[in-house]
Amino acid sequence: MKTWPLGATLVLSLFIWSFTGSTPRAQQQGGGAARSARDQAPMDLTGYWVSYVTENWRYRMVTPAKGEYRRIPASPAALPLINAWDPDADERAGNQCKSYGAAAIMTVPGRLHITWQDANTLRVDTDAGTQTRLFHFSPRAASSPRSWQGESTATWEQTSGTEGGGLQVVTSNLRAGYLRKNGVPYSESATVTEHFDLAQFPDGNTFLLVTTTVQDPVYLTGPYVVSPHFKKEPNGSKWDPTPCSSKW
């Protein structure tokens, strides 16, 4: 009888642990009455966010010179395409959204509106290019045709020795597009891995940091990593949808 409290405590601890799981992923894999991704969210990404362009300004705020691809590990196969970039031809072919695909859209200056489309799908709308990205936390049955935004699978990450937690999104099934406005290409074999992190600062600003790794066996010699950041806005009063443009 005297040993009961310790034993009970341990048993109850394990019992509670098995339900709390200590991590969203554990909850997701635990079966039973699975909670939705929205319920498990360790951070609130919803709301309006504006690009705060303090890096790569010359590659993002204006269209760089034709043929320039500094900071991008472009492969030899990419060079002919870079030098042949023709925005008028893209426009005529209806490809004016080539620089608004998933591998580049977060670096295009503009605003994001992030909402939950349903309990297991996070939706990201952009006013620049009026694109919509859907981050699916649930497995998808059938693959859809290739698109600018591709197919995105999302997971809440568990903090570990090599992982800081947060949201991971992996996107593939892309239409070939441009990493930059001036035609630096990525192929339809590209995969985009993004990590979304939030940072709140003492001055009241909240930033969203999107560490993005693009891997492309065709047009890149190695991973291309950028980390655009966004500032939280109180509402959507500055939301200004504009169509895709291959020239601007």
Next chain:
Amino acid sequence: MLIKVVARSAVVACAFVALTAGNASAQFDFVGSWQPIASEDVQNDTLNVDYLGLALTDEGRTRALSYDESQSSMLERQCRSWGTAYGMLGPFGLVVTSQTDPTTKQLVSFTIAPWEDWTGLTIWMDGRQRPSEHALHMQSGFTVGRWENGAIVARTTHMKEGLIRKQGVPLSDQATIDWRFYRHGNILTVMMVATDPLFLAEPEVVSKSFRLSAMPLDYRAECVVAFEGKEPGDSVPHFAPDENPFVTEFMNLYHLPREAVLGYAETLYPEYRKKIKDSYVPPPACTESCGAAGNFVLRR
């Protein structure tokens, strides 16, 4: 009786779960050598007048325009080293070590080792108090950090006045730098937010990624003072701010708007892109130094 025992045990169990879950999910391995991934430009071509992506106050801009890089040839300034912010702006990687209390084995600090021309950064993780606001300011400042939601959150104060760009953009001794260190697999992303009531109209935000290196990195090198043409007692090289001869160099090279190159706050937001849409003329096609390793090489 049984109900009482179970209830008491449940309380203890819940407390145990809460405490252990919090600790287990709080930290990643920060120690190691991290190679820079140079895929984002902050300093562009390091031309003399390039304040792209900065939001300067008028005073900050005036000070920056008065800077002459020959100042670094003065004997007394050659080894003063760059301030804390340069750790994210410079070209090198991060060599991170940890220091623990020999008795308690608890973490005391992380140290990012200095380079030849950078002071390094010590992040005190043991909850110590900041020094008095009147305490001595150092090039490296004083940095206190903690774990928060799987990231290292830190703040640097007590810096000496220095530069936030090598081209002479100043950062005052009243500035603070907030840091976030995130790890995702073998990628470490550092977010630096510098705030300065004197020289920055809005925070300077730099987010830079590093890749874990299998080989240890070592950037230690001795700073050597040598005669570079400036005699002791010479006046400090400078320009009158409105007579800086390099003010149009970067603008002309890339056809960039004046207010963007001179660091006006409005240029950091998407609205500005729309504003210049009809006036911007792209530069002619690139013919040299166009590729991935083209930094620090002028395309003329």
